[in-house]
Amino acid sequence: MRKIINDSKRIIQIYLFITIIFLPIVGLKVQASTGGLLDGVAFDHWANTTGTFYQKFTKVSDNDDTTYDTLGPNGRDDTFGYVFPSPVTIGSYRYLGDQSSWIKMIIYKSDGSTVSVDVDQSGVITNIPAVSNVVSIRFFNMQAKITKVYDANAYASNYKSYDEATNLSATMTYHSADLAWSIPDNPNLIGFKIYRDDKLIKTLDTIENYYLDDGLSDLTSYKYKVTALYDDGTETAGIENTFTTLEDPVVKKVLDAKAEAVSYKQINLSWTLPRQNDFHHVNIYRSDKPKAKGFFSSLLAGTIVKAATEPTKIFETNGTYFNDLTVKPDTSYEYTLTTQTVDGRVSDGTMVSADTPAEPTPVLKTDGNYTLDSSGNYVFKWTEPTTGTVKVLVDGVEYKSVNASLGKVVIPKSDMKTNIWGEPNVSMIPVGEFGTEGKEVTMGSTLFKSLKLPFQSNDLVTTIFGVLGLVAPIILLTLAIYYFKPIKRVIVNAASKAKERSLKNE
Numbered sequence: 187m188r189k190i191i192n193d194s195k196r197i198i199q200i201y202l203f204i205t206i207i208f209l210p211i212v213g214l215k216v217q218a219s220t221g222g223l224l225d226g227v228a229f230d231h232w233a234n235t236t237g238t239f240y241q242k243f244t245k246v247s248d249n250d251d252t253t254y255d256t257l258g259p260n261g262r263d264d265t266f267g268y269v270f271p272s273p274v275t276i277g278s279y280r281y282l283g284d285q286s287s288w289i290k291m292i293i294y295k296s297d298g299s300t301v302s303v304d305v306d307q308s309g310v311i312t313n314i315p316a317v318s319n320v321v322s323i324r325f326f327n328m329q330a331k332i333t334k335v336y337d338a339n340a341y342a343s344n345y346k347s348y349d350e351a352t353n354l355s356a357t358m359t360y361h362s363a364d365l366a367w368s369i370p371d372n373p374n375l376i377g378f379k380i381y382r383d384d385k386l387i388k389t390l391d392t393i394e395n396y397y398l399d400d401g402l403s404d405l406t407s408y409k410y411k412v413t414a415l416y417d418d419g420t421e422t423a424g425i426e427n428t429f430t431t432l433e434d435p436v437v438k439k440v441l442d443a444k445a446e447a448v449s450y451k452q453i454n455l456s457w458t459l460p461r462q463n464d465f466h467h468v469n470i471y472r473s474d475k476p477k478a479k480g481f482f483s484s485l486l487a488g489t490i491v492k493a494a495t496e497p498t499k500i501f502e503t504n505g506t507y508f509n510d511l512t513v514k515p516d517t518s519y520e521y522t523l524t525t526q527t528v529d530g531r532v533s534d535g536t537m538v539s540a541d542t543p544a545e546p547t548p549v550l551k552t553d554g555n556y557t558l559d560s561s562g563n564y565v566f567k568w569t570e571p572t573t574g575t576v577k578v579l580v581d582g583v584e585y586k587s588v589n590a591s592l593g594k595v596v597i598p599k600s601d602m603k604t605n606i607w608g609e610p611n612v613s614m615i616p617v618g619e620f621g622t623e624g625k626e627v628t629m630g631s632t633l634f635k636s637l638k639l640p641f642q643s644n645d646l647v648t649t650i651f652g653v654l655g656l657v658a659p660i661i662l663l664t665l666a667i668y669y670f671k672p673i674k675r676v677i678v679n680a681a682s683k684a685k686e687r688s689l690k691n692e
Contacts, residue, residue, distance in 0.1 A: 222339035223274055224323075225249060229266045229338070246338045251282055251309070254334040257327040266335075267324030276323070277316040278345040280337060282309035287333035294322045309337065311345040347372060348420050351395075351412050354427045360404035360434040365397045367412050367425070374416045381411040381424070389415075404434040405461050437533035438462050440523050445538040450515035451619070453540045456507045457523060464527040467504045471497040471522040471535070474513075497522055515545035515620050548574055548590075548616035548624040556610060556630045564602055564610055566629050567594040577615040579626070590616065 229243035243266045245253040257264045273296050283289060289305040296319040305325065306312045323340060327333055349370030357364040365380065380388040380397050388397055402408065408431070413424035438460030447453050459465065473495045497520075501508055513519060519542070522535040552568035559565055568576065571590045578585045578595050581603035588595050597612065605611040609630050616624040 222280065222341050223270070223276070224268060224339045227268050229255075229268050231255070231266045232264075243335070246335045249337070251336050254284075254336045257287070257333045257335060264327045265324055266338075267322060269322040270320065273319045273321055275316055275318045275342050276314070276320050276340045277343040278311050278313045278341045279303070279305075280309065280311045280339045280341075281305045281307050281325070282335075282337040283307035284334040284336075287331050288328040289333070290326045290328050292324045292326065293317050293320055294324070295319050296321050311341065311347070313344040316344065346374060346416075346418070348416055348422050349375070349414065350422050350425050351378060351414055352425065354410065354412055354425050356410065356427070356429040358429055358431050360432040361402050362398060362400040363402060363408060363410065363429055363431070365399065365410060365412070367395050369393055369395050370414060372414075372416075374418070375414055376417050377415040379413045379415060379421065379424075381413070383409050384411070402431050404431050405463070406431050433463055437525055437527055437531045438465075439533045439536045440468060440525055443523055443536045443538045445519070445521055445540040447513075447540045447542045450543050450545050451511065451513060453510045453513050453519060453542065454507065455510065455521060455523075455538065457536075459504075459506060460525060460533075462525070462527065464529065465504075466526050466528045467502045469499060469524045469526055469532070470501045470503070470508055471524075472500050472510070472519060473497045473522075474517050474519045476517055502526075513542050515542050515622075517542050545618045545620045545622040547622055548618045550576065550614055550616040550624060550627045552614075552627065552629070554627070554629050556612075558599075559596065562599045564597045564599065564612070564630075565594060566597070566612065566614070568614070569593065571616050571618075574616065574618045577617055577623075579613045579615070581611045582613075587617070 224247050226249075227247050229246060231240045231243050243255040245255045246266070255266070257266070276293060279291065281289065281291070283305075285307045289307060291303040291305050293301040293303070295301070295317065301314075301317050303314060325335075325338060349372045351367040351370060353366075353368040355366050357366075367378075369375070375393060377392060378390045378394070379386060380390070380399070382399060387399065390397065399408075399410075407428055409426060409428045411424040411426045414422040416422075440457040441460060443455070443457040445453055445455050455470065457468070459468075475495065500510070500512070510519075510521075518539065520537060520539045522537050524535050525533040548571045550568055551570040552566070555567075557565045566578075568590075572593070574590045575587045576590050576595065577587050578597070580597065580601060585597065585601070586595070595614075597610075603611045612629040613626050614629060615626045618624075
């Protein structure tokens with residue numbers, strides 16, 4: 187048990203040692219800043235103030251922040267530096283150390299004067315008042331402890347940093363994004379640019395840390411980017427973040443609603459569903475009225491235009507279309523579509539309308555022949571229509587109506603009437619599904635079929651009576667003129683005889 191405790195203590199001690207040694211280098215930059223006056227030079231390392239040369243430092247100038255040279259614990263005696271081939275100007279420096287000691291940088295000028303700087307060891311390029319005619323530079327370890335040096339460099343001019351905004355956030359509503367960010371501490375900053383989905387939407391010429399982007403669509407993700415603007419025209423790469431708008435509390439209506447009458451008995455509806463998380467279904471309401479006719483046609487026909495019916499719910503669906511197969515011909519229909527949520531909230535209605543055409547006039551297609559069944563009954567057939575009914579007339583009187591899909595009708599011989607030619611006096615009228623009547627067709631007349639007359643027997647009778655109506659007055663007038671003298675003679679003779687009888691009586 188004592189061994190386990192001792193081993194545990196040893197493990198903790200090792201862990202603390204590793205933590206103390208390596209913690210200072212956590213977060214070091216991997217790549218040093220290049221382009222300095224000391225890139226790749228070999229620094230001289232002096233071990234004491236008498237100038238005893240110790241070794242060359244090369245790792246602090248290799249532009250690699252993972253390598254280092256070590257300054258020993260010799261207090262002010264441990265230094266490293268470099269003599270420039272010719273005088274230079276220094277306006278900034280960069281020093282990356284483990285920050286376990288106090289480092290001082292001494293700049294030596296050609297006139298023998300010096301400039302002393304307490305070094306920032308964080309690795310950030312630090313500006314200093316420009317020093318000209320510099321002949322050498324030297325770094326001093328001011329404390330009696332080991333310190334690691336990862337990078338040391340100097341630059342000819344002041345370094346200008348271009349810091350980014352940070353902490354981009356947004357407060358979202360269903361129609362807006364209220365953006366906010368942290369402003370970098372940089373004296374050269376003059377403003378910001380705001381991008382939405384990679385398109386510039388606003389340039390801020392003042393240093394502000396907020397912007398309200400309004401007029402957005404709900405339940406939509408937007409990518410925002412904020413770039414920093416600097417006084418020399420530089421625009422940074424920017425910081426990005428994506429935010430999603432909330433759902434609009436108002437129930438959304440369907441989109442792109444359409445109604446199309448594809449036939450006299452069908453209207454197709456279609457629409458696009460709204461983007462609504464709690465959407466449940468679409469309600470479909472319908473009202474109808476006969477299509478309006480012209481004034482004179484309505485007057486002559488004595489038509490009374492009916493008022494539109496009240497909207498009636500006919501269907502509900504969570505889909506994007508509905509085919510209405512319950513419409514009538516020659517009618518105007520108005521549909522109202524509403525969306526409904528899971529909790530029963532309903533949107534405003536979206537209205538569409540369509541007019542059905544009139545029902546086509548049906549045509550009876552038949553060869554007009556008939557056959558006799560085994561009982562001597564008359565069988566008449568047709569190939570069209572196949573919908574609606576066929577009205578059967580015997581001797582000009584409606585006998586019965588049969589379903590057109592049967593394609594035939596049987597008339598008992600006892601019910602049959604014949605015409606003057608001895609043929610069955612039968613005709614048929616096709617009737618559409620909605621009552622539209624077609625042309626009457628005479629059946630079974632072999633005489634008229636062989637003559638192939640372009641009219642029906644009833645047309646012939648009507649024409650004869652029409653001709654008689656025109657000719658009869660002329661015939662009567664001719665007869666009157668022809669018989670006028672004989673009739674006059676009879677009347678005169680009758681009058682003379684009557685007068686003679688009257689005189690005799692006196």
